[in-house]
Amino acid sequence: MDERHAVLDQFCGRRPSEVLAVILAAVVEREGALCAYCGVSGDAGGLIVDLALPRSRGGRAAWGNLLPTCYDCLREKGEQTPLEYVLFRFERILDEIRAAHRRCRLRQGPRRPGKTPQLP
Ligand SMILES: [Zn+2]
Numbered sequence: 365m366d367e368r369h370a371v372l373d374q375f376c377g378r379r380p381s382e383v384l385a386v387i388l389a390a391v392v393e394r395e396g397a398l399c400a401y402c403g404v405s406g407d408a409g410g411l412i413v414d415l416a417l418p419r420s421r422g423g424r425a426a427w428g429n430l431l432p433t434c435y436d437c438l439r440e441k442g443e444q445t446p447l448e449y450v451l452f453r454f455e456r457i458l459d460e461i462r463a464a465h466r467r468c469r470l471r472q473g474p475r476r477p478g479k480t481p482q483l484p
Pocket of ligand 1: 399400401402403404433434435436437438
């Protein structure tokens, strides 16, 4: 019996939720108990397996296409690829920084002439 059949034998007679738990445990063992996208710890059991490249984008339910993720990232990522989702998150962070900068400038009031540093 090859290794693949040995793995499949583990799933015989198990309920789907048990199969998912075994797969999640193996993915967490490989990747660590952190969400692959936001880094939140899954020590409290808040992780699930994500199909990194979604089926709608050509992804397959293959070992190399599985990542641990938290429920929030799984829901938000949707049909995006991992790169698209990371860029989406990055843009959101930039938007928050820009908004904080605008609020700060509003609190400070208009710039006074002569206070702006001049480049040589
Ligand atoms: Zn996450």
